[in-house]
Amino acid sequence: MGRSKEFEENEVLEKAMKLFWEQGYEKTSMNDLTEHMGIHRRSLYDTFVDKHTLYLKAMDRFGEQFVCSIINGIRHLQTAREALQFIFNSIIEGEPDAPSGCMMVNSAIELANRDPEIDARSRAAFERAEDILTDIVTWGQSNGEFTTRYEARELAEQLHNALLGLRVTVRTSLPKEKLKQMAEMSIRMIEK
Structure with a gap:
């Protein structure tokens, strides 16, 4: 008869996620994982x-x-601009007790060019982010906040590109104030 699990799978997966997020795949050893x-x-x-x-x-x-x-964060916001500000601020401020940056971006940088499964997951995550941004831009265009000179998807792709850069930059020692200025400029560039 096999032994029963002495741990909660979601809890240990959460711990593994944070360790991989912080250190990356290759730097994280099996000993690191089991200990953490x-x-x-x-x-x-x-x-x-x-x-x-x-x-x-x-x-x-x-x-x-x-x-x-x-x-959940944008669900009750009143404007599309507020939704974009929320997303940018979420990246800049991060979450309590979580590594800075983005695990998807880190994974893409470290592994996507040589691991098709990592590449597929990274691309799917990026496409999902662009879908969310497209919905927000469409909302902003329909209520007159954002320019209609370009298609919503094109503007979402540009915003996503800015977010990707921000997700890398937050791992550096740049002051948050500078990151917030960069985020603000990204939003202002799509306004009417």
């Missing part, structure tokens, strides 16, 4: 198969959490 997650190596393999599969699950978890936090 508080489980035995055998339990890690039994539950998550291997390091790569665990990383993919951690990416999925990050993506789900990020989208949920954005959607």
Whole structure:
């Protein structure tokens, strides 16, 4: 008879996600994972198969959490501009007890050019972000906040590009005030 799990899978996955997010895939060893997650190596393999599969699950978890936090954060805002400000500020301020930056961006930079599964997940996450931004820009165009000189998708792609740069830059020592100025300029560039 097999041993029962002595841990909550979602809790240890959360710990693995944060460690991968902070250190990256290659820098994170199996010993780092088992120590940080508080489980035995055998339990890690039994539950998550291997390091790569665990990383993919951690990416999925990050993506789900990020989208949920954005959607919940903008749900009750009154203007599209406020929604964009919320998204930019979420990136700049980060979350309590979480690494800075974005796990999807970090994964794309570190692994996408040589790992098709990481590339696919990164691209899917970026497309989802562009979909959300397209909806916000469409909202702003329909109520007269944003320019209609360009299609909503084109403006969303430009905003997403700015967000990608910001997600990398927040990992540096640049002052938050400068990051907020950069975010503000990105929003102002699409206003009427």
